[in-house]
Amino acid sequence: MNWIAALPMYNVTPELAAHWRALLAHVGARLEPWLAARGDSLALIEPDEQLERFWLRDDLLLSQTCGYPLVHALSERVRVIATPAFDIDGCAHGNYRSVLVTGAHVDATTLAQCQGLRAAFNDDDSNSGMNLFRAAVAPLALGKPFFSAVLRTGGHLQSLRALAIDRSADVAAIDCVTLAFVRDRLPELADGIREIGVTQSAPGLPFIASKAVPAEVPALLADALDDAVRADPALARRLKLTGFVRRPASDYASILDIERGAIEQGYPVLA
Template identity: 35%
Template sequence: MIASLPMYDRPETAVANDALWQGIRDALGTGPERLTRDGDLWDHWLSPDLLLSQTCGYPYRARLHGRVTLVGSPVLDLPGCPPGFYYSVFVARADDPRTDPQEFATARLAYNDALSQSGWAAPQNWAAARGFAFTNPIHTGAHRTSALTVAEGGADIAAIDVLSWHLMQTHDPFTAGLRVLARTDPKPALPYITALGRDADTMRAAVAHAIHALPSDTRATLGLKGVTYITATDYLALPNPAPPPLPAPPN
């Protein structure tokens, strides 16, 4: 069986994620001894051996719905945000005089992945609701790389998953050179999934038990308060923006 918690796993959170997994495993009475941290995420998510993983809302609605079982959504420690929801923050360099994301419409937008809800869909949907689009995207491969690219001057703005941003502020000194301009509207958080045919209620109960059994400092490290259930309909209702343009072929 496969278990992975890849979305907020970094060296500083690895021990806490391991503790969370051990609590889930103990509650289930089964599962691999260790989290899988290598290999392709799509291979994990689509494997019939998947016991538990976490994906992003955009991959879920674009490719995974109907091919996996939705377990639940994390309740993050985000004051003022509905349980089971999250948002992105727009970050720019602290010395950039622009104050409104709309001023960056033609500037370089660093994004982690074309199927990222927080890094690509959320900012483009936020822009569309205000009558514009971000037209100069730069692919980076990871939220942390997007933020670092902005800090180093290789891009001008990025939309970062708020929990990823909080983790960067805690562990990455380069964030001192960035500031938050605005935040996107709250949307369903990154869902936990399991393979088709597995019991979502049992899995969700195990995740809830494990989260609440964690020491308070471990929960704080992960930014977790609990788990809830957001329906597939709510995830599927979000619009899919146009994909970023393909890179120009080399001369």
């Protein structure tokens, strides 16, 4: 089998993308005896197809997805390998949350004060940008539209640009890991926003493999990820990684609970 691997979720800058690729290279080196014994190969690639299709490829040895597609489109169709733990506020034990931010041009200091403003979100299948955001708004919306407009941007960086640069939106929920990298590396975005709160916590973005991988592979991959963090502490620091947590796919059912809670409050769609 000619296996592939890619980590597309936290490539905030080209430099960070190279660091994530280096992590994959560590994993590939650790798995080389297993690959060689089977006559297999591993290619580190950049996905050139829609991510849901990419995550469902039979030749996918390792990638990272969001928890929302994991419990919807990918449910029981991929293997959960491990969840990264980051040295970032709100990321203990492999969890994470979103940070509620406004553009610097906005006077609101709480989410409640954002009623009637323009919201931005990255995509419909995002836990951090949509699901957690929706859950935070639901008790304030009272079953009615809360914002004057809602803009789907296609990515967290685009949402931040809409707030900080274009001023085409006023408020968004940004994955706390993405935001930590932005604060370090993209001051033009970080300086144009203000934090007004945080959402509830959820399981972090899991590393996954194809359901078609042999039974021994998930443990091999999890061990290789642990080894990569130990073997290159400098790389781990650049990626803000403290390690990996092995948690079952069932942990991610809490994301469905978050979704269900908003729907039961009469707020099924971010609006």
